[in-house]
Amino acid sequence: MQKLQERYGFLPKDALMKLSKDVGAPLSRIFGVATFYHQFKLESPGKVLISVCMGTACHLRGDANNYEFLRRFLRIAPGKSVSDDGLFSLEKARCFGCCSLAPVVRVGDKLIGKATPRSFRE
Ligand code: FES
Incomplete structure (x- = not known):
C-alpha cells in the first residue's frame, strides 16, 4: 500500500481492488487498513x-x-x-x-x- 501511495500520491480504488485480489484479502480489510492509518490518502492530492x-x-x-x-x-x-x-x-x-x-x-x-x-x- 505504501508503494501504491508513492506511485500515485494516493490509493486509487482500482489499485486497491487489484491489491485485494493479488494478496487474497477482502477489499473491506484493505479499506480498513487504508482508513486506519493517517498516512494513507484515498483522494488525489491537491497541488x-x-x-x-x-x-x-x-x-x-x-x-x-x-x-x-x-x-x-x-x-x-x-x-x-x-x-x-x-x-x-x-x-x-x-x-x-x-x-x-x-x-x-x-x-x-x-x-x-x-x-x-x-x-x-x-
Ligand atoms: S501545538 Fe506545537 S506547533 Fe501547534
Missing part, C-alpha cells in the same frame, strides 16, 4: 498541501477556527480534503514543534505562525 496544526498549544489558540475557515474559504466540502479545482489539499496535523508561534499553519514548505483568517488572505 498545494495546507496543514493546520491541531496540537494542544494551537488548539488552545484557535486552530479549529483556522481549519474551518480554510475549509470554507477553499470550498472544500465537509468530509473531503481537496478543493474542487484540485489545487489545494487541507489536512489536520499534529505539533510542528514551534508552539510559541501558535496557532500554526503550513502551506507547502512555509510555516505561518500566529495564523488568522486575515493572514491566509494576505
